[in-house]
Each structure stands twice: as C-alpha cells, then as structure tokens.
Amino acid sequence: MTEAFMPLMREGLDPVAGLALRQRDEPVSRLEFPFGISAWLVTGYDDVRAVIGDTRAFSNDYSNVVASTGGQATAEQDPGGLGFSDPPKHTRLRKALTPEFTVRRLSRLLPRIAEIVEQQLDVMAATGSPVDLVETFAMPIPSLVICELLDVPYPDRADFQRLSGSRFDIFGGAGTGLDAITESLEYMSELVAAQRSHPGDGLLGMLIREHGDEITDQELAGLADGLLIGGHETTASMLALGAILLLQSPETVEQIRTDDQAIAPAVEEMLRYLTVVQLAFPRFAKQDMELGGHQIKGGEMVLCSLSGANRDPALGDYMQSFDPAHMSPHLAFGYGVHRCVGAELARMELRIAYPALFRRFPQLRLGIPSDEITFHDYSLVHGVQNLPVAW
Structure with missing residues (x-):
C-alpha cells in the first residue's frame, strides 16, 4: 500500500x-490501490502540464470517480463546484465566478485581510511564547477570510473551520474524506438558502x-464548498x-x-x-491514447503529481532548493481552465x-526541534498537525 500512496507522502x-x-526512471507509471482500484501516475512537469491543461482528452467529471471506485464513492457525495466538472457546465460556472476573483474585485478585501492578520498576531502576543502557530495564525486567517468572502454569519464562524479540518487526511477515520463532503455541502446549502432569501x-x-436562477442552489453550494x-x-x-x-532561510526573512x-x-x-496540494x-x-510510452485506455484514471512536477530537475538543477531569486515556473495552482x-x-x-x-516577531523561532514536527500522513494537502513557535 505504501508504494501506491507514495505520491501523498513527504x-x-x-x-x-x-x-x-519514479520521475527519473518511469515518469508515467502504474499505481495499484486496494479494492481493485488502479491509476496512472504522471510526475514530469511537461507531461503534468499537458494532461491537466487538456479538457478534450481528459475528463474531470465526478461520475468517473463513482465508476472507477466501484461504488465506494457515491453520486450523493459529488462535491460539485469547478474541480469535478467538465465544459460546458464548468465553462458556465467559471464564467460567473471569475469576475469575483479578479485582482480589482478582490482588492476590496485587502483592508479586512490585514485586519484579520493583525488580529491573530494580537492573539499570539496575548497567548505568549510559546504558541501553536497553526491554531492561532495559520488556520484562523484563511477561515476568517473565507467567512468574509461568503458572508458567513458571525455565530457560525467559530465552527466554520472544522468543516475543512479533516477533508484531506484520507486515513483519518470516520467523518473524513468523502464522508466530510456531505456535512459541508449540507451547511453550504443552508447558507445558499439564506442568501437566496436575502442576498x-x-x-x-x-x-x-x-445571475439569479441561471445558477441553481445545488451549484452555488458546490461552488461555496469548492472555495x-x-x-x-x-x-x-x-x-x-x-x-x-x-525560519530555515533567515536572509529571506530579513528581506x-x-x-x-x-x-x-x-x-x-x-x-x-x-x-x-x-x-x-x-x-x-x-x-x-498513448502517454509517456504507455497505452492508456479510455476511462482509466490519471493522477498528476504537482509536487513531482514542481521539483522536476528537467527544469534546472536548482529545483530541489528554495531560492526566491530563481522565480521558477510552477503548477501549484494547476494549469489551464481548471x-x-x-x-x-x-x-x-x-x-x-x-x-x-516577522515584523511583529522578528526573533521568531521553532519551539521544538525540527525533527519533532508532526507532519500529515498520506494527505492530499500536505501540512502539520501543530507548530509550536517561540520568541
């Protein structure tokens, strides 16, 4: 099993x-998961970019997930949104959503984002050294920003971040992964209903x-859940x-x-x-079709490793190191219409x-030895459980 889930490990x-x-020896290779599920893994930058950018040859539609998992994923668990849809539905929804995410439109949030950041820095200072950076800083900031974006009622905001807390840890037990999608969609549906009555x-x-009735309540809930x-x-x-x-690059911190x-x-x-991601x-x-010297059959699943593509040595030997001076291309946000x-x-x-x-806490340092940091296991989104810091 470890070999199959290797792309999710760090x-x-x-x-x-x-x-x-794998990237060096077989940039396109086979993965065999439990329960008879299989997929092709793509790891090179050029191949990944080509696959995720080609909606004519590849589908994102959620119905494929149901078929490929033999019913382990159900149609009721379809999260909707943009990630699991194809044109023309994807095109219609993205056309409606994109204007709200232009730099000009988002600029209205800049003052509020700055306030949220300062608010959490105040929490850190009031808590005192040491403090968990995940609990006091990393998790609340994007949660509160999304609350502002979606106009989540203030009484709901304390519970809001729990909806995504375990979505990506696929071995987290009951209430995680696909099961957690159902709970999130139920809340988003309630939020949409309230907004439909009083926008x-x-x-x-x-x-x-x-857009009125051009976008259904189900589609709006899926878009909100996708955000x-x-x-x-x-x-x-x-x-x-x-x-x-x-913290491993003090010269960058100073800059x-x-x-x-x-x-x-x-x-x-x-x-x-x-x-x-x-x-x-x-x-x-x-x-x-043929991909990387392999014959891919229609309907087969293709998984693209973004972490592999963004470290591909074909783009330069320096891809394995962190250096802001290089400004290398990346696929961290994906590519193409998706x-x-x-x-x-x-x-x-x-x-x-x-x-x-780092301006508020110029002497910030890790509160534990770096080898004691607990990272997520087998996670679609890599992260840490907690991060004690001191100053």
Whole structure:
C-alpha cells in the first residue's frame, strides 16, 4: 500500500525519494490501490502540464470517480463546484465566478485581510511564547477570510473551520474524506438558502443578484464548498509550512521584513517549493491514447503529481532548493481552465501574512526541534498537525 500512496507522502517539507526515482526512471507509471482500484501516475512537469491543461482528452467529471471506485464513492457525495466538472457546465460556472476573483474585485478585501492578520498576531502576543502557530495564525486567517468572502454569519464562524479540518487526511477515520463532503455541502446549502432569501454583500449574494436562477442552489453550494476546499486548508498549510521554510532561510526573512518588493517573488518560490496540494484533481481518459510510452485506455484514471512536477530537475538543477531569486515556473495552482480560481486571493493572504508575522516577531523561532514536527500522513494537502513557535 505504501508504494501506491507514495505520491501523498513527504519527508518533512520534501517529496519522498521514491517520487523522484519514479520521475527519473518511469515518469508515467502504474499505481495499484486496494479494492481493485488502479491509476496512472504522471510526475514530469511537461507531461503534468499537458494532461491537466487538456479538457478534450481528459475528463474531470465526478461520475468517473463513482465508476472507477466501484461504488465506494457515491453520486450523493459529488462535491460539485469547478474541480469535478467538465465544459460546458464548468465553462458556465467559471464564467460567473471569475469576475469575483479578479485582482480589482478582490482588492476590496485587502483592508479586512490585514485586519484579520493583525488580529491573530494580537492573539499570539496575548497567548505568549510559546504558541501553536497553526491554531492561532495559520488556520484562523484563511477561515476568517473565507467567512468574509461568503458572508458567513458571525455565530457560525467559530465552527466554520472544522468543516475543512479533516477533508484531506484520507486515513483519518470516520467523518473524513468523502464522508466530510456531505456535512459541508449540507451547511453550504443552508447558507445558499439564506442568501437566496436575502442576498448579502458577499460572493454568494453577488452571484445571486447578477445571475439569479441561471445558477441553481445545488451549484452555488458546490461552488461555496469548492472555495472552502481550495481556500482554507491549502492556505493554512502554506502559512504553516512557509513559516518553517522561512525560519530555515533567515536572509529571506530579513528581506521580506525590510523590503516590500521582496515578498512577491518569495511567495511564488514558496508555492513552487512546498506545493501543498500534492495531486491535481483526478483526470479520466476520454479515449484510448498513448502517454509517456504507455497505452492508456479510455476511462482509466490519471493522477498528476504537482509536487513531482514542481521539483522536476528537467527544469534546472536548482529545483530541489528554495531560492526566491530563481522565480521558477510552477503548477501549484494547476494549469489551464481548471487552474485555481482563487489563486490571487491566496497570494494576497500570503503576501500580507508573512511580512506581518516577522515584523511583529522578528526573533521568531521553532519551539521544538525540527525533527519533532508532526507532519500529515498520506494527505492530499500536505501540512502539520501543530507548530509550536517561540520568541
């Protein structure tokens, strides 16, 4: 089983050595999962980019997941949204959503994001050294930003982040993975119903006012759930893992503390190097084809390793190291029509949060030895359970 789930494993911040070996020896290879489920793993940058960018040859539709798992995944667990849909449905939904995620439209959130970051820094200071950076900083910031975006009622906000807390740990037991989708969709459906009756100033209210019945309540709930998936756990993991990475690079910390221009390239390199979303949404071949010297049959699942692609040595020997000066290309947000619609929002949060953290706590350090940090196991989104820091 370890071999099959190798693309979901890490050694600290780095992909396991087995992934690099696969990339070198067989960049397209077979994975055999339990219960008779199999897939093709793609690890090279060029091949991954080609697969995830080709909607004519590959499908994202959730019905393929149901078929490939032999009913272990059910139609009722379809999360909807953009990640598990194909054109023309995907095109219609993304066309409605994209205007809300332009830099110009998102700029209205900048002051509130800065307030949320400062609020959590105040919590850290009040708690005192040492403190868990995940609990006080990394998790609350994206959760509260999404609450602002979706106009989640204040009484619900304390419980809101729990909806995504275990979505990506596939061996977390009952209530995780596919089962957790059901609970999240139920809450999002209630939120949509409330917004349909009284549209607010958030994203859902805007979509309802501008598109009315063109987007169904089910579709709106799926879009909201997709934002929770794509915008909470991923950004929280980036904030925590990025802090670890920066604490190993004091020269970068000094640059982002003292030079406002340094944060943008640093964030891009962190996105590439860390690649917290380890696998892209599964693709399914629409017809028989050849890929990397292998014959792929129509209907077969193709898994693209984003963490492998973003460390591909074919792009340069320096891909295994963290260096903001290189500004290497990356697929951390995906590519093509399925590229993460919230990419700019994530960048905004990271660019505000990191400099603020190290300006408030210039002597920040790990509160435990680095080899005692507990990382997630077998997780689609890599992260840490907790992160004690001190100053």
